Amino acid sequence: MYIFAVDKYMPVTPTGRMFSSGLHTPLGRVTRAGRNLDCLPTTPMAMRYWDIYSAVYVLKGRATYHNQDRLKRDIGPGDLILMFPRHGYRYVIDPGARWSEFFIQFRGPLFGLWMKEGLLNTRQPVHHLEPLDYWWKRLEAMTATSHLPEPAQSLKRVCLLQDFLVDAVIAPRTSLPPSRVRWLAEARRALETDIGRAPDWEAIAQPFGMSARHFRRRFADLGGVTPARYRAAKTIEHAEGLLADRTRPIKDIASACGFCDEFHFGKRFKALTGLTPVQFRERLM
Numbered sequence: 001m002y003i004f005a006v007d008k009y010m011p012v013t014p015t016g017r018m019f020s021s022g023l024h025t026p027l028g029r030v031t032r033a034g035r036n037l038d039c040l041p042t043t044p045m046a047m048r049y050w051d052i053y054s055a056v057y058v059l060k061g062r063a064t065y066h067n068q069d070r071l072k073r074d075i076g077p078g079d080l081i082l083m084f085p086r087h088g089y090r091y092v093i094d095p096g097a098r099w100s101e102f103f104i105q106f107r108g109p110l111f112g113l114w115m116k117e118g119l120l121n122t123r124q125p126v127h128h129l130e131p132l133d134y135w136w137k138r139l140e141a142m143t144a145t146s147h148l149p150e151p152a153q154s155l156k157r158v159c160l161l162q163d164f165l166v167d168a169v170i171a172p173r174t175s176l177p178p179s180r181v182r183w184l185a186e187a188r189r190a191l192e193t194d195i196g197r198a199p200d201w202e203a204i205a206q207p208f209g210m211s212a213r214h215f216r217r218r219f220a221d222l223g224g225v226t227p228a229r230y231r232a233a234k235t236i237e238h239a240e241g242l243l244a245d246r247t248r249p250i251k252d253i254a255s256a257c258g259f260c261d262e263f264h265f266g267k268r269f270k271a272l273t274g275l276t277p278v279q280f281r282e283r284l285m
Helices: 109-116 132-141 152-174 178-191 201-208 212-223 227-243 250-256 262-273 277-283
Strands: 004-006 029-041 053-060 063-067 072-075 079-083 089-093 099-107 126-128
Touching: 029 152, 053 132, 079 089, 099 132, 099 152, 109 152, 132 152, 132 178, 152 178, 152 227, 178 201, 178 212, 178 227, 201 212, 212 227, 227 250, 227 262, 227 277, 250 262, 250 277, 262 277
Parallel strands: none
Antiparallel strands: 004 029, 029 099, 053 079, 053 099, 063 072, 063 089, 079 126
């Protein structure tokens, strides 16, 4: 057990926005998340062997990371530490140092596929992410309660986590500077608004001081996919949440997602997920 001694004068609670969930989805689930702020560890961490994935984003403090492969890394603010099922690890915080972190635990077939394809790798457990406030807020967003019913809310958390891992683990391999990371994040948010309406590309590009053509080119260069394909994927993700309401007709969901009819919706949904809307809904049971 890791013991934290907390400053009694600290203005915020040491652990907040924390949740636990045992709800399964077809892709997996986020089982637990939260934060430990301005803590003073009093007991060194023993080597851990858990049966889940977990990630810790360091906000404050210094430590040394070790794993069963004898990998040793100095870690500090801005470092994201990934831990893998049944793969031993520990991180030893410098004695007397205050420590703040955001942690998240997850499991499921989606993340097993990431491991199989080498997108997650035990040989690369530490990734540096800045600026701190941007990445911390991305993680915090996963703990927020949304208006979606279950299991759609749990599925949404898994999708948010996957988006985070793409940007945190895959995108840095292209060595994007922080300014471009922020631009891409803002562009993605713009593409995710009014998801059920036909996109007005000129209106989307205008706040960025660009033409639609320039916006498309820049987004594709930085994100690796065109704005249209990114928005299409987000539309289907939105549809997945709506399908959790089993009383809602698929025809209504198709309309809410901007499709002219149920046939075109089903065709597009299967192209992106491998399942028809009916099959997807059945797996949510």
